[in-house]
Amino acid sequence: MDHEKVNILLVDDQPAKLLAYEVILKDLGQNLVIASSGREALEVLLKTEIAVILVDVCMPELDGFELAAMIREHPRFQKTAMIFISAIQVSDIDRLRGYEMGAVDYVPVPVVPEVLRAKVKVFAELYRKTRELERLNQDLEDRVRARTAELENSTAKLRESEERRSMAIAAGKMGSWDWDWITGDWMWDEGQYRIFGVGPESFAVNPANVQALLHPDDVDQLRKAIAEFNKGTRSYETEFRIVRPDGDVRWCVGTAAATVDDSGRVMRVSGVTVDITERKRAEERQTLLAREVDHRAKNALALAQSIVRLTRADEVKAYVSAVEGRINALARVHTILSLSSWQGAELSKLIDEELAPYSLGGQIKLAGSEVQLLPATAQTLALALHELFTNSAKYGALSTRTGRLAIGWQVEHELLTLTWEESGGPLVMTPKSRGFGTRSLLASVESQLGGQARFDWRAEGLLCRLEVPLVRKTAATTTPGNFEAASSAELQRASG
Known part of the structure; x- marks a missing residue:
């Protein structure tokens, strides 16, 4: 050289x-x-x-x-x-x-x-x-510096990757684990401990302790997975439940993969656990909601059927108008209840919905604080208010520009008192017989809600007082799904 x-x-x-x-x-x-x-x-x-x-x-x-x-x-x-x-x-x-x-x-x-x-x-x-x-x-120092820089860069990337993995695991409610098939040693990361509701300082990871945290009905899933790996299966996935030490039941999905030696013998099994409890609960709520919607739809149709069958009128036009009005009232209250996820409705909103078609300017005066009604109470009062507005628009104070209507309400000791007072309209005379609207109003308020409806046919205008308990004590009315069917029965009795 x-x-x-x-x-x-x-x-x-x-x-x-x-x-x-x-x-x-x-x-x-x-x-x-x-x-x-x-x-x-x-x-x-x-x-x-x-x-x-x-x-x-x-x-x-x-x-x-x-x-x-x-x-x-x-x-x-x-x-x-x-x-x-x-x-x-x-x-x-x-x-x-x-x-x-x-x-x-x-x-x-x-x-x-x-x-x-x-x-x-x-x-x-x-x-x-x-x-x-x-x-x-110099060349060696340059190589060492380059290698050191590579290692530092690799370490930084590894650290960032691990931080991202930890963040992903924490955000996704995930945990990872490793099981040495030969020695029986287990390794859990922080996410795995978090899912099972235990800590590394007090919980020894071994088959007996892990099995103790599994839901009794899902213990066989662990045995089945072990059997599958012994048969040569390389990966396995299943859903299972765990019961945390505090009694909280969590739904999980577990995915596991086996590592084998040259002879095909399982050496270790590694996997990931994902907490899917919220997803499961959402699915259950969705299923329950679907059943509830189906049930309410059937009952609403039954109520609408009763309204159509039992409404009376001297001519077709009047009949159609009466049916449409009552069904629209029912639809409006259903919309309000849907927006609240069927938790209830405010009385003022029910009144505003019934007022909307009239546009009467200053003829109507409202007075009362906010009152939250249960779904069954809201539906019954919506139909009752519809009958009162309809009758007033046809024969009472709202049929003339000079008429006035005052609606006031208050609550004392869980009892809602609503006062309907008309004045300035046509001369009022006590009816010789009650129409379908009045009979259905009385039947629904008194029988369905356990309240009272009083009518005073004064010459200067109708005075109606409705007293409705906000908390019902009877089984029939404490179950929301029973409302429409019961209302249909009350309408039939009112038509008799």
Whole structure:
């Protein structure tokens, strides 16, 4: 392998000596650089990387000792090898001075070519080896720095990945686990402990303890999974329930995968557990809601059927108008209840819905605080208010521009009292018989809600007082699903 040539500086004020040195050192195959004075040598050193300096001790201006001292003062050349050539007999003191100036060796004149060549070669090779070692060290340091940077970058990415995984597991209510099939050792991460409602400081993960947290009806799922892996199954997924130490039941879906050796024997099983309790509960609520909607739809149709069958009128137009009005009243209250997820309805909203078709300006006065009605109460009162508004618009105060209507309500001891007071309308006379609307109003308020309905047919206008308990004590009315069917029965009795 060819080595890189090094530079050897020859310093002497006599050209003949320089030529002699060149001839002697030519066989070394190195670059020989010539300087005829100390100052010229300094200029060369500043521009060129020199391995060995061969310098004559006796030179005008700067002798060899002075040049060596100046060279050693520069940090860059403190370790550069210098060989002194002396044509005079030097004493031990001169040698010591030379060594103090940085000389590494002395060569006397006359110069023995083999000796000079051997000494220069040694220091040239030493320089080359030193530089190669420096380059190797630098290369190694660069590699170490690059590798360290890669490791730091990899570690940072791994840390970020682990943080993202932990965040995903926490947000997704997930946990991971690992089971050594040979030793029986288990490993749970933080998410797994969180799902099962236990802590690593107090819960030892082993088959017996894990099985104790499984719902009794789902213990067989664990046994089945173990059996499947023993049969050669590589992955398994199932839904199961756990019962936390505090009694909370959680639904989970577990996915597991087996790692096997070359012979196909299971070595370990790893998996992920996801808490799907909220999803399960949402599905249950959806199913329950679907059944409830189906039930309410059937009962609402039954009630509408009763309204159609039992409504009386002298002509088709009046019949259609009465049926449409009652069904629309029922639809409006259903809309209000749907918006509240069938939790109830405010009395003022029921009245506003019934007022909407009339646009009577200042003829109607309302007074009362907010009252929240149960679904059954809201439906019954909506139909009752519809009958009152319809009769008033046909025959009472709302049939003329001069008529006035005051509706007030209050609640005391869970009893709602609603007062309907008309004035300024046509002259009122006590009816000889009650119509379907009045009979159905009485039947629904008194029989269905357990309240009372009183009518005072004053000449100046109808005065009606409805008293409705807000909390029913009978089984029939405490079950919302029974309302429409019971209302249908009351309408039939009212039509008799």
